[in-house]
Amino acid sequence: MRVFNCDHCGHLVFFDSVQCLHCGSALAFLPDELTMAALTPAPQDGPDLWRRLGPRDATQYGGRLYRLCCNHTEHEACNFAVPSSDYSELCVSCRQTRILPDLSDPANLRRWKQIEAAKRQLFYTLARLGLEPVPGRAGPVFEFLADLPGGPAILTGHQGGTITLNVAEADDDERARRRIALGEPYRTLIGHLRHESGHFYWDQLVREGDRLEAFRSLFGDERQDYAAALDAHYARGGSGNDWFLNHVSAYAAAHPWEDWAETWAHYLHMVDLLETAASYQTAVTVPDPHMALRHHVTDPFATSHPDFQDMVRQWVPLTLMLNSLNRSLGQDDAYPFALSSGAMVKLRFVHDLVQGVQPTPADPAQPLASAV
Incomplete structure (x- = not known):
C-alpha cells in the first residue's frame, strides 16, 4: 500500500487517514480515483455533501462533490467517500x-x-x-x-x-x-x-x-x-x-x-x-x-x-x-x-x-x- 500526500498542503498521509495532521483538512479515500483527498463541507450544494478542496495555492478550484460513507458518519468505521452521483449510502467497499x-x-x-x-x-x-x-x-x-x-x-x-x-x-x-x-x-x-x-x-x-x-x-x-x-x-x-x-x-x-x-x-x-x-x-x-x-x-x-x-x-x-x-x-x-x-x-x-x-x-x- 503506497503512502499518500494531502492534496491540499502536501503533508504525508496514509490510506486510513481521516484528517491531515498538518493543515487540519478532513481526508477521505476516493475509490473512483484511487487516491486520498482533502474535502471541505459543501452544504450549499446539498445536504451531507463535501467538495474536494484541491491545492492550497489554487485560486479557483471546482472540485468534485462527494458524500462520506454512512459507516463513517454512524460508526467511524470507514474513510471511503461516495461520489455525489452515486445514490448508495455505503461506499463501494462497505x-x-x-x-x-x-x-x-x-x-x-x-x-x-x-x-x-x-x-x-x-x-x-x-x-x-x-x-x-x-x-x-x-x-x-x-x-x-x-x-x-x-x-x-x-x-x-x-x-x-x-x-x-x-x-x-x-x-x-x-x-x-x-x-x-x-x-x-x-x-x-x-x-x-x-x-x-x-x-x-x-x-x-x-x-x-x-x-x-x-x-x-x-x-x-x-x-x-x-x-x-x-x-x-x-x-x-x-x-x-x-x-x-x-x-x-x-x-x-x-x-x-x-x-x-x-x-x-x-x-x-x-x-x-x-x-x-x-x-x-x-x-x-x-x-x-x-x-x-x-x-x-x-x-x-x-x-x-x-x-x-x-x-x-x-x-x-x-x-x-x-x-x-x-x-x-x-x-x-x-x-x-x-x-x-x-x-x-x-x-x-x-x-x-x-x-x-x-x-x-x-x-x-x-x-x-x-x-x-
Missing part, C-alpha cells in the same frame, strides 16, 4: 458486506471495524490490478459472523461468490491460538481476505476464463474430493516435509484449490509490499564481502506490464530486510516464508493471468470508469 454481527456488542463493533479496514486494503490492491470491481460481473460479497452459544461454529471460507469470516479472527489472542493449533507460521486478517478472494477469482479467471487445463497442469486436478483431501491433510498433521518444493505453504499442498488460493494471496502480498516500499523510494543492498548488490524497488503498478522476474529480484531482498528489522525489535518474521522455484512458477502463473485480464493497470490519478 456495500459488499451483506451480513454483520450484532454491533450492539462493543466487541463485535471493534472486530467489524478491524475487518472492514483489512477489506478496504484488499479492495485497493484488487482495484489497482484492474480486478475490482470485476468487469461485467458482480464482485464478491462478504458475511462477517460471530459464533453464538449453542449454534454451529462459523467457519471462514468462500462459497458461490460469498466470503465468510468469523469475526473472532479480529482478536489477536484467538487468531494466535488458531495459528498455533494449526501449525501455521502466518495468520492475519488481510491474509484471510486475500486467500478467500483467491477462491472467488479462481471462479472468475480460471474456470470461466478457459484456463482450466493450464491450471491443472501446474496445480493439479481440482476435481479430486475436496473434503477428503482436507481430512487427509489434517489427519497427517500437515503435508509432509517436502511441501515447500512446489508450494508456497504447507496448507497449499492440501488441494489444488488451496494451492491456488495460497499462491494468489502471496501474489497480493508481493504487489502490496513492493508498492509500499517503492512509495518510500526504498533501495536494499544485500551485504556480501565480494560483491554487494543494490536493489531499487519499483512500483509494480508504474508500468503496463511489470516484469515478474524484476518483481522477484526486488521482493527477495526486501523480505530479508523486513524480517531483519522485525527481529531487531524482538518480533517474529513478518514474512515467514522461503519460496522455492516450484512455488515461483505458480506465482508467475497468477501474475500472467492477472496481467492478461487488465493490460493497463488503473492509474491512481485517473478515475475508474467502472467504479463511478
Whole structure:
C-alpha cells in the first residue's frame, strides 16, 4: 500500500487517514480515483455533501462533490467517500458486506471495524490490478459472523461468490491460538481476505476464463474430493516435509484449490509490499564481502506490464530486510516464508493471468470508469 500526500498542503498521509495532521483538512479515500483527498463541507450544494478542496495555492478550484460513507458518519468505521452521483449510502467497499454481527456488542463493533479496514486494503490492491470491481460481473460479497452459544461454529471460507469470516479472527489472542493449533507460521486478517478472494477469482479467471487445463497442469486436478483431501491433510498433521518444493505453504499442498488460493494471496502480498516500499523510494543492498548488490524497488503498478522476474529480484531482498528489522525489535518474521522455484512458477502463473485480464493497470490519478 503506497503512502499518500494531502492534496491540499502536501503533508504525508496514509490510506486510513481521516484528517491531515498538518493543515487540519478532513481526508477521505476516493475509490473512483484511487487516491486520498482533502474535502471541505459543501452544504450549499446539498445536504451531507463535501467538495474536494484541491491545492492550497489554487485560486479557483471546482472540485468534485462527494458524500462520506454512512459507516463513517454512524460508526467511524470507514474513510471511503461516495461520489455525489452515486445514490448508495455505503461506499463501494462497505456495500459488499451483506451480513454483520450484532454491533450492539462493543466487541463485535471493534472486530467489524478491524475487518472492514483489512477489506478496504484488499479492495485497493484488487482495484489497482484492474480486478475490482470485476468487469461485467458482480464482485464478491462478504458475511462477517460471530459464533453464538449453542449454534454451529462459523467457519471462514468462500462459497458461490460469498466470503465468510468469523469475526473472532479480529482478536489477536484467538487468531494466535488458531495459528498455533494449526501449525501455521502466518495468520492475519488481510491474509484471510486475500486467500478467500483467491477462491472467488479462481471462479472468475480460471474456470470461466478457459484456463482450466493450464491450471491443472501446474496445480493439479481440482476435481479430486475436496473434503477428503482436507481430512487427509489434517489427519497427517500437515503435508509432509517436502511441501515447500512446489508450494508456497504447507496448507497449499492440501488441494489444488488451496494451492491456488495460497499462491494468489502471496501474489497480493508481493504487489502490496513492493508498492509500499517503492512509495518510500526504498533501495536494499544485500551485504556480501565480494560483491554487494543494490536493489531499487519499483512500483509494480508504474508500468503496463511489470516484469515478474524484476518483481522477484526486488521482493527477495526486501523480505530479508523486513524480517531483519522485525527481529531487531524482538518480533517474529513478518514474512515467514522461503519460496522455492516450484512455488515461483505458480506465482508467475497468477501474475500472467492477472496481467492478461487488465493490460493497463488503473492509474491512481485517473478515475475508474467502472467504479463511478
